[in-house]
Structures are given as C-alpha cells and as structure tokens.
Amino acid sequence: xxxxxxxxxxxxMLAGAIPGRRVARARxxxxxxxxxxxxxxxxxxxxxxFASPRRTGKFLLLDLDGGVTLLSHLGMSGRWLYWRPGWNPxxxxxxVHLKLVFEDCATxxxxxxxxxxxxxxxxxxxxxxxxxxxxxxxxxxxxPRDGAALRSAARGARTSIxxxxxDQRRIAGLGNIYASEVLFRARIDPRRRAGALAAEEWSRVAxxxxxxxxxxxxxxxxxxxxxRTIWNEPGQYGEExxxxxxxxxxxxxxxxxVRRIVQNGRSTFFCPSCQRREGSSRQRRGARxxxxxxQRQRSRRLSNH
DNA sequence: AAACATTCCTGCACGC
DNA sequence: TGCGTGCAGGAATGTT
Numbered sequence: 621x622x623x624x625x626x627x628x629x630x631x632x633m634l635a636g637a638i639p640g641r642r643v644a645r646a647r648x649x650x651x652x653x654x655x656x657x658x659x660x661x662x663x664x665x666x667x668x669x670f671a672s673p674r675r676t677g678k679f680l681l682l683d684l685d686g687g688v689t690l691l692s693h694l695g696m697s698g699r700w701l702y703w704r705p706g707w708n709p710x711x712x713x714x715x716v717h718l719k720l721v722f723e724d725c726a727t728x729x730x731x732x733x734x735x736x737x738x739x740x741x742x743x744x745x746x747x748x749x750x751x752x753x754x755x756x757x758x759x760x761x762x763x764p765r766d767g768a769a770l771r772s773a774a775r776g777a778r779t780s781i782x783x784x785x786x787d788q789r790r791i792a793g794l795g796n797i798y799a800s801e802v803l804f805r806a807r808i809d810p811r812r813r814a815g816a817l818a819a820e821e822w823s824r825v826a827x828x829x830x831x832x833x834x835x836x837x838x839x840x841x842x843x844x845x846x847x848r849t850i851w852n853e854p855g856q857y858g859e860e861x862x863x864x865x866x867x868x869x870x871x872x873x874x875x876x877x878v879r880r881i882v883q884n885g886r887s888t889f890f891c892p893s894c895q896r897r898e899g900s901s902r903q904r905r906g907a908r909x910x911x912x913x914x915q916r917q918r919s920r921r922l923s924n925h
Numbered sequence: 926a927a928a929c930a931t932t933c934c935t936g937c938a939c940g941c
Numbered sequence: 942t943g944c945g946t947g948c949a950g951g952a953a954t955g956t957t
Contacts, residue, residue, distance in 0.1 A: 622930070623930075654931095654933085654953075655933090655953095694930095695931045696929075696930050696932095696954085696955095715955090733954080733956075734956080735954060735955085736930095736931050736932070736953065737931080779947075783948085783949090795930065795931075796930060844930060845930075845956080884949060885950060885951080886930095
C-alpha cells in the first residue's frame with residue numbers, strides 16, 4: 621500500500637544504499653509497466669552513478685550522474701528490493717521488471733506483481749515539465765498547520781472531504797489508508813463536502829496530516845498486504861491504525877463499531893460517533909445553499925451507497 | 926470470491 | 942447553444 625510514508629521509508633533506505641554506486645549491468649522484463657515500455661532503460665542506466673534519491677508525493681526520483689533521473693511509482697504492488705550480504709532473493713523473485721547490478725555486485729530489484737507501477741528515465745532538468753509530476757500539489761509534510769492554504773484550495777469544492785484528500789493535485793501523498801486515519805483523528809465526517817469545512821476544522825486536518833504520516837514513517841509505513849522495505853521487511857504501522865480496515869470493530873476512542881462506506885468506488889472507514897458535526901446551530905446558520913441545490917446533493921449522495 | 930493499496934482516462938452534468 | 946471545469950466511474954492486473 622505504498623502511500624507517502626511507505627515511499628518515504630523506501631527513499632530513506634535507498635539513500636543509505638545506492639548513492640555513489642555505479643550501474644554495471646541492467647536487465648528489464650518484456651512486460652509493460654502501466655503504459656511504458658522498459659526496453660530503453662538498460663542503455664540509459666548502465667555506466668551511471670546514483671546520487672541521493674528524492675521524493676515528490678508518492679513518486680521516487682532516483683537521480684544519476686549525466687543529468688538523468690530514474691522516475692518510479694510503486695502503484696499498488698511495486699517494491700524496490702536491495703541486496704544485502706547473505707541474502708540473494710533472485711531465486712525467489714517473480715515479477716521483476718528491472719534488475720540493476722552495481723560494480724561491487726550489490727543489486728537492486730524493482731518488483732511489481734500487478735504492474736500498476738511506473739518506471740521511466742527522464743532528463744533531470746525536465747522533471748518539472750513531466751506530465752506525472754507537473755500537476756502534483758504540495759508535500760503534506762510541509763503543509764502549514766493553520767489549514768488556511770488547504771481551505772482556500774478547497775473553496776467551492778463539492779466533492780467529499782475524503783475524496784478531496786485523495787486528489788494528488790491538492791496534496792500529494794495521501795492515499796486511501798491515511799485519508800481515513802487523518803479524518804478520524806481530526807474528528808471529521810468523511811462524507812462532508814470539502815468546500816464546507818470550517819477554518820477550525822481545516823486546521824485540525826492540517827495538523828493531523830503530517831502527524832499521522834510522521835508516525836507511520838517512524839514505523840516504516842503500513843503493510844496491508846504487499847508493501848516491503850528495500851530489506852524485504854513489512855512496515856509496522858498497521859498495528860497503530862485507528863479505523864482503516866476495522867469495519868465493525870470498536871472505535872478505539874468510544875467503542876462504537878467502525879463503519880465502512882464506499883466513496884468514489886473506494887472504501888472509507890470512520891467512527892459514526894466521533895466523526896460528526898458538533899453543535900448544529902452554527903451549521904444551520906452556515907448553510908446558505910438554495911434549497912434546490914441541497915436537494916440535488918442529497919439524492920446524489922444517497923445513490924452512492 | 927469479492928475486494929483491493931495506485932493513477933489515468935472517459936464522459937456526464939453543471940454553470941457561466 | 943457552446944465551452945470549460947469538476948466529478949464519478951471504470952480500466953489496468955494478480956492475489957488473497
């Protein structure tokens with residue numbers, strides 16, 4: 621489940637492994653990853669030396685000398701795995717799409733069972749214009765805690781706050797797990813319209829976003845099924861999840877059964893008791909929408925589930 | 926065996 | 942009526 625904490629964990633580990641290492645040999649699979657063919661990767665990578673890896677949202681930017689960057693996205697099931705003494709995963713590794721052997725025989729594998737991931741070599745100087753990166757929003761670890769920026773970005777948005785948080789053009793890095801976790805901790809009903817949150821609610825969201833992500837990074841991310849670190853270890857944050865994948869289990873705060881709903885075709889988990897608007901008077905005063913529009917909104921929402 | 930962590934594309938509906 | 946934008950839904954794929 622590579623979301624920001626998992627990608628950041630991989631980035632930090634790669635930062636301790638690949639900088640200064642020069643690619644001696646490269647092999648690719650014949651399969652395509654998402655849309656791109658991998659055929660040209662070996663000739664563009666062999667002979668080059670890795671610098672420090674960077675991350676933008678859920679994308680990994682593996683810079684090499686000579687002005688090129690190996691851009692990668694883990695999709696649903698992508699993994700970067702790194703050789704260590706006494707461990708040679710070659711014999712056990714299916715679905716490897718890129719294998720890089722360095723001059724000192726250290727080895728780096730990109731494995732992706734479902735092939736929703738992405739690998740592409742681009743010129744470092746042109747990264748800013750890359751179609752995948754160009755539209756990405758700010759990094760959630762750097763979002764100001766007052767929530768003002770998020771609030772103005774969401775002005776007028778009619779989609780739900782949960783769906784809004786998943787939009788990588790708004791904030792780049794939250795995925796399905798952490799969107800649910802953030803909203804639980806901020807005590808916000810995931811079905812609320814994004815454009816309708818109050819300033820103080822945005823502030824709670826903006827505070828919880830980096831808090832959850834940092835806590836997860838500290839535990840090497842969440843392994844829901846297939847994510848592994850470069851040393852093939854699972855992440856430990858799954859034990860800390862408050863609502864995700866806990867349908868029917870008691871809320872860790874109040875004991876009410878956690879609910880699962882589907883928004884935009886994706887599961888959302890929340891506590892119906894902890895995550896609701898407190899104080900209906902203010903809410904009523906704020907509701908200015910014409911009756912007709914409210915009606916339409918309601919019927920659309922009902923048809924969703 | 927229904928559900929799934931990801932992004933991208935299509936087409937609809939709304940509003941100007 | 943036409944056009945731009947926002948949003949929902951589906952596709953891609955293999956595993957559990």
